[in-house]
Amino acid sequence: MSAPQLEGEALAAVRHRGSHLQIIASAGSGKTEVVSQRVAELLRSGEPAAGIVAFTFTERAAAELRHRIAERAAEVVGPQVLDQFGALFVGTIHSYCFQLLQTHVPRYETYDVLDDKQLTALLTREAHRLDIRQFDANKRLFGSIRRFLQAVDVVENELLDPESMPDPFRQVLLAYLATLDRYRLLTFGQQTVRAVQALDDPVVLGKVRATLRHLIVDEYQDVNPAQERLIATLTGPDVELCVVGDDDQAIYQWRGSDVGNIVTFTDRYEGVETFEIVTNRRSRPTIIETANSFAATIPNRLSKLMGTYGTCQ
DSSP states (O other): OOOOOOOHHHHHHHHOOSSOEEEEEOTTSOHHHHHHHHHHHHHHTTOOGGGEEEEESSHHHHHHHHHHHHHHHHHHTOGGGGGGGGGOEEEEHHHHHHHHHHHHOGGGGGOEEOOHHHHHHHHHHHHHHHTGGGGSTTOOHHHHHHHHHHHHHHHHHTTOOGGGSOTTHHHHHHHHHHHHHHTTEEOHHHHHHHHHHHTTSHHHHHHHHHHOOEEEESSGGGOOHHHHHHHHHHOOTTOEEEEEEOGGGOOOGGGTOOTHHHHTHHHHSTTOEEEEEOEESSSOHHHHHHHHHHHTTSTTOOOOOOEETTTOO
């Protein structure tokens, strides 16, 4: 399917160069298309694929975005551009962090990643040795594992120092982290933590920034403090940062995301250009009207009004 013709703020966001940019994209506004065409235009202008990194929130979103970029790039550059796609990173922050660690920190070459179910299985096996049952009043195994991992999430998402935690949680946390290292394993949260720590090394940071020119972050309203620290560290003087999202669609605060990242973006980064894509092409006017009414009650939000295709040409 050929690319739709963009106009207005959407087209301006695709063409913008020379500074960081923030794309405020309402629900159903076609942000995936805008990001895809922006990457395709970067490739057409001669930007190497290895210099472009795009973060998505899920693997499914990454697969969709990568497919769309391939289609748009083939249209504007030609099918030969697909030969470069091995160097283009489109994926989750977690997968990028794991790739970074395995590429630039030798100790992680033999590490593997645990998903949530595998982590629970590991803790079930190690529960007695780690004394995890103490975190549940009734000494229930899975209840104690759940409470322990909830506390671990806070430590990881906020980049807190494990040594600064109060006992007995500190002792169990340190033993848990040592267990992961002994088995050469990383969790989703630890991938980000370890990548941030690795980038504290000027040599590693220099190697990563040497090729990076464009960093694109989708669903920016859902990043947590550790992920924002990673993004800020990657964004060196030669990197243009493009964040895409909508503070009204922040749904992961319970998992540690900080909507303040997108609300205060223009205050924290210099020379930001902001583009608003607020035409919802997917929902009926009554639904959009209801959504606008609800959004207006949200405190400290970015001022915007979602419109229908017929009202926001």
